[in-house]
Amino acid sequence: MLEDGKLYIGTSRKPDDTINKGEYLDFKFGNRHGLITGATGTGKTVTLQILAESFSNAGVPVFCADVKGDLSGIGAIGEPKDWVTKRAEQIGFTDFAFQEFPVIFWDLYGEKGHRVRTTMSEMGPLLLSRLMNATDAQEGVINIAFKIADEGGLPLLDLKDFQAMLNYMAENASALSGKYGLISKASVGSIQRELLILEQQGAKNFFGEPALKVSDIMRTTRDGRGAISVLAADKLMMNPRLYGTFLLWLMSELFEELPEIGDPDKPKLVFFFDEAHLLFNDAPKVLLERIEQVVRLIRSKGVGIYFVTQNPLDVPETVLAQLGNRIQHALRAYTPREQKAVKTAADTFRPNPDFDCATVITNLGTGEALVSTLEGKGAPSMVERTLIRPPSSRAGPLTEAERANVMSISPVAGQYDADIDRESAYELLAQRAAKSTQQAEESREASEAPAPAAPGGSRWTLPGFGDDDAQAPAQPKPKPRAGYQRESVAEAAMKSVARTVASSLGRALVRGILGSLRR
Numbered sequence: 001m002l003e004d005g006k007l008y009i010g011t012s013r014k015p016d017d018t019i020n021k022g023e024y025l026d027f028k029f030g031n032r033h034g035l036i037t038g039a040t041g042t043g044k045t046v047t048l049q050i051l052a053e054s055f056s057n058a059g060v061p062v063f064c065a066d067v068k069g070d071l072s073g074i075g076a077i078g079e080p081k082d083w084v085t086k087r088a089e090q091i092g093f094t095d096f097a098f099q100e101f102p103v104i105f106w107d108l109y110g111e112k113g114h115r116v117r118t119t120m121s122e123m124g125p126l127l128l129s130r131l132m133n134a135t136d137a138q139e140g141v142i143n144i145a146f147k148i149a150d151e152g153g154l155p156l157l158d159l160k161d162f163q164a165m166l167n168y169m170a171e172n173a174s175a176l177s178g179k180y181g182l183i184s185k186a187s188v189g190s191i192q193r194e195l196l197i198l199e200q201q202g203a204k205n206f207f208g209e210p211a212l213k214v215s216d217i218m219r220t221t222r223d224g225r226g227a228i229s230v231l232a233a234d235k236l237m238m239n240p241r242l243y244g245t246f247l248l249w250l251m252s253e254l255f256e257e258l259p260e261i262g263d264p265d266k267p268k269l270v271f272f273f274d275e276a277h278l279l280f281n282d283a284p285k286v287l288l289e290r291i292e293q294v295v296r297l298i299r300s301k302g303v304g305i306y307f308v309t310q311n312p313l314d315v316p317e318t319v320l321a322q323l324g325n326r327i328q329h330a331l332r333a334y335t336p337r338e339q340k341a342v343k344t345a346a347d348t349f350r351p352n353p354d355f356d357c358a359t360v361i362t363n364l365g366t367g368e369a370l371v372s373t374l375e376g377k378g379a380p381s382m383v384e385r386t387l388i389r390p391p392s393s394r395a396g397p398l399t400e401a402e403r404a405n406v407m408s409i410s411p412v413a414g415q416y417d418a419d420i421d422r423e424s425a426y427e428l429l430a431q432r433a434a435k436s437t438q439q440a441e442e443s444r445e446a447s448e449a450p451a452p453a454a455p456g457g458s459r460w461t462l463p464g465f466g467d468d469d470a471q472a473p474a475q476p477k478p479k480p481r482a483g484y485q486r487e488s489v490a491e492a493a494m495k496s497v498a499r500t501v502a503s504s505l506g507r508a509l510v511r512g513i514l515g516s517l518r519r
């Protein structure tokens with residue numbers, strides 16, 4: 001069944017249930033994205049697993065999230081479970097063999113995998129606003145915070161950098177508002193509270209350095225297989241917004257970092273987006289448009305994105321239209337929404353005269369799916385009712401000991417374990433504040449120091465009263481009022497911000513479509 005240049009998905013059946021033909025995904029269309037849908041327990045995870053396995057064997061690195069823990073078994077050799085051997089026989093899969101795969105485990109919490117971090121600077125204002133579910137006013141403030149930081153060479157690496165930046169903005173709100181637009185203290189306050197919540201939810205593990213290097217999820221082994229990066233997402237799923245934002249960030253990072261290559265003969269990386277509804281659920285329109293744009297453009301960087309979700313209606317139509325390779329497992333059709341989902345799913349396939357898609361979707365067995373992939377010049381193949389092949393690796397989780405072993409021999413072992421806390425916004429702003437206070441202190445002392453006594457006695461001259469005195473000493477500067485003084489401190493800080501830009505960067509930072517940093 002296995003063929004070069006193609007990924008064997010399974011074998012289709014004729015209406016009389018006899019074997020029809022093997023169904024394949026052509027590797028050269030692997031970057032044309034895909035969709036795996038189906039109700040719970042219909043076989044989505046196993047389908048994801050067999051796709052990941054075959055991409056890996058073809059030398060294509062894979063990134064996927066393990067939402068329930070049951071995907072980790074891809075790192076262990078398969079076992080002849082009943083349903084596995086039965087399925088292999090059923091479809092006449094004679095060259096089927098058990099195998100284990102090169103897995104790298106990742107975990108935002110650093111418990112079930114190597115630590116994954118990014119910096120706030122790299123994530124950018126758009127995604128951070130999404131992460132904090134920010135209102136328009138709050139988003140405005142977040143944008144200003146990034147602007148000040150980007151222009152001023154103040155790296156926002158971790159949560160405390162961002163806190164420091166917000167404090168700085170609150171303290172200098174009126175001075176900064178003049179330059180950047182209104183900074184409402186109420187909005188700053190609510191963002192600060194939101195940050196505390198994020199911190200309690202464990203996001204502080206995620207923001208900081210060393211940040212994940214894209215090259216580490218694009219590794220291949222010496223024998224030419226693609227590494228499968230598995231993100232432990234069971235705990236992460238308790239914070240669905242962090243999960244969704246993280247995957248979005250990673251997608252945008254890939255997009256910004258990878259070079260344009262057109263259509264390769266196989267993808268550079270395949271990215272599975274499980275529980276994809278979390279990405280789109282009540283996402284603001286701007287964000288949806290940007291996601292759509294990145295999905296469209298990332299293809300020519302050789303990245304294939306595969307969305308996995310229960311209901312095809314979870315994916316916006318503009319994104320759906322870009323997903324060329326489709327695997328539709330069974331759907332239920334009790335409620336009107338479910339019926340609509342069935343209809344949507346059925347309508348997106350190139351029809352097969354042998355059966356009615358909508359009827360079949362509700363009758364598919366476990367591990368069976370309607371399959372259509374791109375073929376020829378990139379047109380969708382006629383949909384076929386397909387029995388999905390069994391996995392070569394273990395279906396089900398690894399034990400803790402097995403996971404620990406995989407992690408200890410991983411190519412990134414030790415690289416991401418310890419936090420690095422280099423000088424960033426928190427430290428720089430603290431230094432500046434200290435310096436400004438010192439300067440203010442000095443100028444206040446200077447202004448309060450008694451003026452040298454005028455020769456001849458009187459300290460004051462009263463212009464226009466006849467005692468103007470050309471010899472009189474220069475008047476001391478008026479003592480600044482508190483408010484005024486605060487502003488001048490802010491101005492001093494701004495200037496030093498401006499100087500840092502010139503010296504450290506020579507240019508403002510450039511942000512990409514989803515607001516993450518460009519190199």
Ligand SMILES: Nc1ncnc2c1ncn2[C@@H]1O[C@H](COP(=O)(O)OP(=O)(O)OP(=O)(O)O)[C@@H](O)[C@H]1O
Pocket residue numbers: 038039040041042043044045046047068083084087366367368387388389390395
């Ligand atoms: N290709 C297959 N061939 C035979 N049986 C399969 C196949 N895929 C899945 N199954 C059976 O269905 C069970 C559930 O599969 P899977 O975990 O992939 O479902 P799922 O759709 O991911 O479920 P959930 O929504 O709960 O995550 C498997 O344990 C297996 O018994």
Ligand SMILES: [Mg+2]
Pocket residue numbers: 044045046068
């Ligand atoms: Mg599953």
